[in-house]
Amino acid sequence: MKRKLFKGGRLINFANGEDASYDILIAGEKIDRIGRDIPAPKDTEILDCRGYIIAPGLIDMHTHLREPGREDKETIDTGIAAAAAGGFTSIACMPNTSPVNDTASVTEYILGRAREIDSVQVLPIGSITKGLKGDALSEIGELRRAGVVALSDDGQPVRNTDLMRRALEYAGMFDLPVISHCEDLDLAGDGVMNEGRMSTRLGLPGIPSAAEEVMVAREICLSRLTRRPIHIAHVSTSGSVRLIRRAKEEGLPITAEVTPHHLCLTEEAVAGFDPNTKVNPPLRTKEDQEALIKGLQDGTIDVIASDHAPHTLAEKEKEFTYAPFGMIGLETALPLILTRLFHQKFLDLSQIIQKMSLNPARILKLDRGVIAINKIADLTLIDIEKERVIDVGLFKSKARNSPFHGWQVKGYPVMTICRGKIVHTAISQK
Amino acid sequence: MADSRSDKLLRKDLLGIEDLSKEEIDLILNTADAFKEVLTRDIKKVPTLRGRTVVNLFLEPSTRTRMSFEIAGKRLSADTINISAQASSLVKGESLLDMAKNLEAMNPDFIVIRHPVPGAPHMLARMCRFSVINAGDGAHEHPTQALLDMFTIREKKGQLSGLKIAIVGDITHSRVARSNIYGLTRMGAHVRVIGPPTFIPPYIEDLGVDVKFDLQEGIKDRDIIMMLRIQKERERRNLFPSIREYASLFCLTKERLSRVSEECLIMHPGPINRGVEIEPEVADGKHSVILDQVTNGIAVRMALLYLLLGDKNEA
Numbered sequence: 001m002k003r004k005l006f007k008g009g010r011l012i013n014f015a016n017g018e019d020a021s022y023d024i025l026i027a028g029e030k031i032d033r034i035g036r037d038i039p040a041p042k043d044t045e046i047l048d049c050r051g052y053i054i055a056p057g058l059i060d061m062h063t064h065l066r067e068p069g070r071e072d073k074e075t076i077d078t079g080i081a082a083a084a085a086g087g088f089t090s091i092a093c094m095p096n097t098s099p100v101n102d103t104a105s106v107t108e109y110i111l112g113r114a115r116e117i118d119s120v121q122v123l124p125i126g127s128i129t130k131g132l133k134g135d136a137l138s139e140i141g142e143l144r145r146a147g148v149v150a151l152s153d154d155g156q157p158v159r160n161t162d163l164m165r166r167a168l169e170y171a172g173m174f175d176l177p178v179i180s181h182c183e184d185l186d187l188a189g190d191g192v193m194n195e196g197r198m199s200t201r202l203g204l205p206g207i208p209s210a211a212e213e214v215m216v217a218r219e220i221c222l223s224r225l226t227r228r229p230i231h232i233a234h235v236s237t238s239g240s241v242r243l244i245r246r247a248k249e250e251g252l253p254i255t256a257e258v259t260p261h262h263l264c265l266t267e268e269a270v271a272g273f274d275p276n277t278k279v280n281p282p283l284r285t286k287e288d289q290e291a292l293i294k295g296l297q298d299g300t301i302d303v304i305a306s307d308h309a310p311h312t313l314a315e316k317e318k319e320f321t322y323a324p325f326g327m328i329g330l331e332t333a334l335p336l337i338l339t340r341l342f343h344q345k346f347l348d349l350s351q352i353i354q355k356m357s358l359n360p361a362r363i364l365k366l367d368r369g370v371i372a373i374n375k376i377a378d379l380t381l382i383d384i385e386k387e388r389v390i391d392v393g394l395f396k397s398k399a400r401n402s403p404f405h406g407w408q409v410k411g412y413p414v415m416t417i418c419r420g421k422i423v424h425t426a427i428s429q430k
Numbered sequence: 431m432a433d434s435r436s437d438k439l440l441r442k443d444l445l446g447i448e449d450l451s452k453e454e455i456d457l458i459l460n461t462a463d464a465f466k467e468v469l470t471r472d473i474k475k476v477p478t479l480r481g482r483t484v485v486n487l488f489l490e491p492s493t494r495t496r497m498s499f500e501i502a503g504k505r506l507s508a509d510t511i512n513i514s515a516q517a518s519s520l521v522k523g524e525s526l527l528d529m530a531k532n533l534e535a536m537n538p539d540f541i542v543i544r545h546p547v548p549g550a551p552h553m554l555a556r557m558c559r560f561s562v563i564n565a566g567d568g569a570h571e572h573p574t575q576a577l578l579d580m581f582t583i584r585e586k587k588g589q590l591s592g593l594k595i596a597i598v599g600d601i602t603h604s605r606v607a608r609s610n611i612y613g614l615t616r617m618g619a620h621v622r623v624i625g626p627p628t629f630i631p632p633y634i635e636d637l638g639v640d641v642k643f644d645l646q647e648g649i650k651d652r653d654i655i656m657m658l659r660i661q662k663e664r665e666r667r668n669l670f671p672s673i674r675e676y677a678s679l680f681c682l683t684k685e686r687l688s689r690v691s692e693e694c695l696i697m698h699p700g701p702i703n704r705g706v707e708i709e710p711e712v713a714d715g716k717h718s719v720i721l722d723q724v725t726n727g728i729a730v731r732m733a734l735l736y737l738l739l740g741d742k743n744e745a
Contacts, residue, residue: 200631201448203548203569203608273549317527321547321568 001420003027005040009049009381012353013056013371019350024054026377029419034373047427049381052414055353056369057089057378059360060330062154062179062233062257062305065091065122068109069098074310074398076113076122082308082330082397083120084424087413089378090368091120091308091330092360094154095127102127102138104146111147119423120416121378123149123364128167128178134159137167144174149364152179154233155280157215159185161222168228177363179231182215182240183207183281192321194282198267204320207282209237216240220247220254229253231363234307236262236281238291245300255363257303258292260329260336261403269403275316275323276403279309293346302359304352306333310399328399332390334382336404338411342384349384381415381427388412437461439737443555443562446571447612455617459581461733462726468505469729478736479508483538487529488565489515490546494700494724495565495574499542502731508539526550527557534558540735543567561738569603574734575699576609578727580617582719583654585726586695591618596642596649598680599658599707600629600669606699607658611637624648625680628669645680649690656697657682657707673706683709687717695719 006024011034013019025033025044040046065079074082083091093110095101101110107124114122126143128151130136140151151171157180158164164180171178188211193199195206212235219230220243232244235256247254261279266286269277277283295301309326316323334356341347347355357380361369368378390407392400416424439454447455468476484503488496496512503510515521519529526545530553533541542563543551548570555562566572584590595614601607601623614621615638623634624642634641642648649655662673670676682696696708696717704710713720 195632197633197636200633200637201608203567203571203603203605205569206632273552314525317525319526319545319547319553320549 001028003032003041003044004420005038005044005046006049006054006379007046009052009054011054011371012350024371024379026417026420029376031371031373031375031377034371051383053349053382053384054371055380055382056357056371057416057418058087058334058356058380059090059364059366059368060088060306060308060333061092061303061360061364063091063093063308063330064096064310064326065093065110066097066310067113068106072312076110077117078396078398079308079310079330080114080117080120080122082328082395084416084418085396085413086330086332087334087380087382087416088330089120089380089416089418090123090366092123092125092149092364094152095125096132096155100127100131101125101148102130102132102143104139104142107143107146107148119421120418123366125150125152125154125179127151128153128158129163132156134163137163137170140171140176141174144176148176149366150177150179150231152181152233154179154181157181157183157185161218165222165226168222168226168230172226172228175365177229177231177365179233180215180219181233182212182219184211184214187211187214191282192278193270194267194284196267196285198270202270202273204270209239209284209288212237212281213239213243216243220244220252223247223252223254227253229255232256234259234262234281234305235292235295235301236284236288238288241291241295241300245295245298248300255302256295256300257305258296258301259305259307260333260340261327263289263292264336264340265403273320274403275318275320276327276401278320278323278325279327280325293341296341296347296351296355302355303363304333304337304355305360306330310397311401313400316401326401328395328397328402331395331397332402332404334413335388335390335409335411338382338384339409343410377417377420379417380413382411383414384411386410386412386414438739441738443551444573444734444738445551445555445562445564447573447576447609447616448571450613450616452616455577455580455613458577458730458733458737459584461737462581462730465732465736466726466729468732475505475507477507479503479506479739482508482540482739484508484510484540484542484735485533485538486510486512486542487533488512488544489518489520490544490566492544492565494727495544498724498727499565499731502728502735505728506732506735508735526553530554530558534560540738563734563738566605568605569608570605571609572605573609574727574731575606576613577734578723578730579610579656579697579699580613581726581730582697582723583695585722586719587653590614593619593653594622594651595619595654595656596622596624596652597656597658598624598645598648598682599660600664601625601634601658602629602631603661603664604658610656611639615639622648622652626670645682646686646689649686652690652694654695654697655682655690658699659701660703660707677706681705681707681709682712684711684715687712697723699723
């Protein structure tokens with residue numbers, strides 16, 4: 001592979017607090033040199049990066065790729081293309097495929113497809129329980145050997161508390177992080193949106209905040225019991241933020257993520273019965289949103305993750321109640337976060353990049369998330385001032401179920417580099 | 431948008447009471463007055479909707495509302511067609527959207543839709559040219575029921591403003607309660623909801639109502655008591671322990687009614703569970719206007735069909 005010299009980009013490296021203009025020379029898959037005014041060696045492609053931010057490649061630790069089984073919604077191919085377009089260099093994919101990723105052969109299939117495509121790194125997450133059924137442990141050791149980076153029954157809580165305890169203990173042997181989808185299914189009932197002012201107005205059955213919070217509290221207790229880390233997926237309520245903050249103060253190894261849609265939308269968005277606003281956990285209130293932002297600011301929430309959940313048009317064109325939960329997010333996550341959190345001055349760039357790159361790398365134990373010599377060259381170039389209107393028609397994802405169509409956003413990923421290879425670019429070099 | 435000078439509703443659809451202005455509600459009720467007069471004539475038919483088609487798309491069981499819309503359409507000389515869930519292509523797996531597109535291709539003027547979940551009429555209205563009238567969408571709204579209730583109250587009491595109204599029963603799951611709360615509060619009445627806490631949705635006070643759990647206490651100063659039907663299947667979801675206990679706490683009995691004003695009106699949207707939420711003697715007694723509600727439903731629905739025809743006549 002030809003060497004590449006990225007000239008004059010603004011390098012943001014949370015790991016050592018760097019924020020200045022540098023040249024980066026990439027040789028093969030790795031970063032060869034970082035410095036000022038690096039002379040271009042022979043046979044080097046030079047890319048003018050002045051005006052752009054160069055961040056460590058973004059990592060989405062919560063994606064649904066749907067393959068194997070539901071290739072009508074998304075494939076590994078289209079999911080990877082969407083990730084690349086959204087500035088992600090690694091994506092962790094949840095196991096709720098068909099068949100479920102509860103055996104080594106499914107993990108190997110996913111990794112094999114990703115290898116063939118040779119673009120964004122795909123990190124399979126194995127299921128905690130066989131078939132996501134919640135009654136028996138998956139063969140976690142086999143999954144680990146096949147290459148899963150974490151365990152989760154995402155989409156479902158593990159209802160049996162003793163089973164969850166054993167999963168945490170057993171996974172500890174392999175140092176595998178466990179990701180919990182916190183939802184008390186009895187409390188959630190047949191709810192389809194947040195229980196509150198809007199559900200009362202619209203007559204739609206609600207999912208109370210407590211449905212999430214009682215499970216967050218349970219996971220905290222289990223982390224205290226087992227001393228094992230638990231990562232809380234898609235935190236959506238102020239009560240959960242408070243619980244997690246207290247657990248962290250206590251020194252428990254709890255980490256947490258929030259999605260862009262919970263930061264950008266509230267239950268008010270459901271008013272028009274648009275099935276694209278139907279998501280689990282549901283869009284909550286303004287007060288919850290403020291608590292989530294506060295949680296990001298003070299470090300209670302470690303990660304921003306997309307929870308990219310593709311569905312077909314036919315599935316989402318139904319009545320709100322009958323449509324499936326979920327929205328896509330890979331191609332809107334960074335623009336939404338930059339618009340909502342950076343340009344509105346809630347977080348600075350290094351905090352955002354930390355939560356979208358270094359922190360997910362740490363939680364998943366990946367050697368990623370920093371820009372340094374001899375490290376894998378996974379980079380995301382960002383044009384922080386670029387304004388655009390989101391158009392679902394232009395998405396690389398197979399799915400179109402985004403409530404953000406038509407939104408004006410500011411800040412876009414313009415180039416994605418995986419292992420030294422440009423996998424997406426919106427820059428026309430002169 | 432409402433225009434008080436207009437004699438038509440300047441909107442394509444009637445999806446709910448929540449977004450109706452006071453002027454629009456007045457217009458509908460005043461127009462219904464005129465149509466009620468028509469219903470007392472020997473020949474109860476006028477040519478207003480001749481050549482127009484009204485499709486009653488009822489995807490949930492209904493006797494009263496469906497028949498009322500059908501009679502309203504026929505008395506206005508419209509062609510009315512009824513489609514029920516069992517007889518529709520939905521049982522073959524057709525989506526509501528495809529069904530709507532096919533209906534649209536047949537060019538009806540109105541679709542009156544009853545649907546088991548909230549927002550279905552809104553979806554139809556967004557996608558189709560014809561006028562959509564919501565005849566009940568899940569627990570969301572039942573606007574024509576609230577309009578006929580308001581019409582009946584106004585007819586008996588002369589006005590809506592300043593009246594004290596109680597709505598008793600399962601507020602959480604009631605589209606009738608929601609539409610009446612929106613309409614009555616907009617018209618200046620005071621609404622109280624009464625029921626066990628398991629039947630009272632969160633933040634209901636934000637809709638401008640107050641809440642009581644004690645029936646006797648709650649109804650003593652009321653001008654109108656509106657009873658809601660109790661669905662027996664809610665017992666299974668632990669919203670109350672038994673029908674027997676519910677009736678002992680919340681049934682409107684002669685005994686309980688004896689302690690409210692002589693002028694108090696008793697209403698019920700039907701169908702009634704006699705002996706559960708209301709005693710037979712009360713449902714059939716002198717306070718009851720339950721059958722007036724049914725009669726008035728036709729006049730109100732005629733008024734709506736007429737008013738929604740709106741600019742189509744001028745076009």
